[in-house]
Amino acid sequence: MVHLKELNKYNVWDIMELSTEEEQERFIASNVWSLVHAYVGNKTSGAVYPFGIYDDDTPVGFLMLAYDYGEVCDDKNAPEISKGNYFLWRLMIDKEYQGKGYGREAVRLGLDFIRTFPHGKADYCWICYDRENTVARKLYLSFGFEEIGEDAEGDIDAVMKL
Numbered sequence: 001m002v003h004l005k006e007l008n009k010y011n012v013w014d015i016m017e018l019s020t021e022e023e024q025e026r027f028i029a030s031n032v033w034s035l036v037h038a039y040v041g042n043k044t045s046g047a048v049y050p051f052g053i054y055d056d057d058t059p060v061g062f063l064m065l066a067y068d069y070g071e072v073c074d075d076k077n078a079p080e081i082s083k084g085n086y087f088l089w090r091l092m093i094d095k096e097y098q099g100k101g102y103g104r105e106a107v108r109l110g111l112d113f114i115r116t117f118p119h120g121k122a123d124y125c126w127i128c129y130d131r132e133n134t135v136a137r138k139l140y141l142s143f144g145f146e147e148i149g150e151d152a153e154g155d156i157d158a159v160m161k162l
């Protein structure tokens, strides 16, 4: 069964070992970098949620969610919608486990978690992805995300009502 497990001192090492195909590296930061963002973000706001994605006991991917991204990260590209809303910040499935339905299940579980409003009520969840990332784009749009524009780097912002 696919489930999310918060990162802790036991499982963090397994999750940091996971990686994408080399040609996908332009689409996402490494898990180690994501954890740096999580650490700094949680120092300021406590609103970053890094998870391992598991199939039973097997680690297959990494998902990171956040609330009010502008507060957790000094990113000049943060869109207006990030204020007071949830962000599906990072999602990756290890190259060995891609194409088996884990990405879809992780988005579903991530949205379920967000809808528990762990950092307070919000109206929207948003995401940001490279316009050439056709697999991720199709996946997100199938959940009902709607594209609202692009940031200064040409990445697409998309949003869905919670």
Ligand SMILES: CC(C)(COP(=O)(O)OP(=O)(O)OC[C@H]1O[C@@H](n2cnc3c(N)ncnc32)[C@H](O)[C@@H]1OP(=O)(O)O)[C@@H](O)C(=O)NCCC(=O)NCCS
Residues within 6 Å of the ligand: 020, 024, 027, 028, 091, 092, 093, 094, 097, 098, 099, 100, 101, 102, 103, 104, 105, 128, 129, 130, 133, 135, 136, 138, 139, 142
């Ligand atoms: C994007 C990503 C998370 C998808 O995870 P995944 O487990 O491989 O995806 P799933 O198996 O759940 O498939 C989801 C959909 O994508 C399709 N898909 C998956 N891999 C595909 C591929 N290589 N080519 C075409 N379609 C693909 C599946 O057919 C499925 O579509 P459907 O549900 O309509 O049948 C994964 O490819 C990944 O980690 N990519 C690198 C990191 C990345 O780009 N992250 C997103 C950053 S915004």
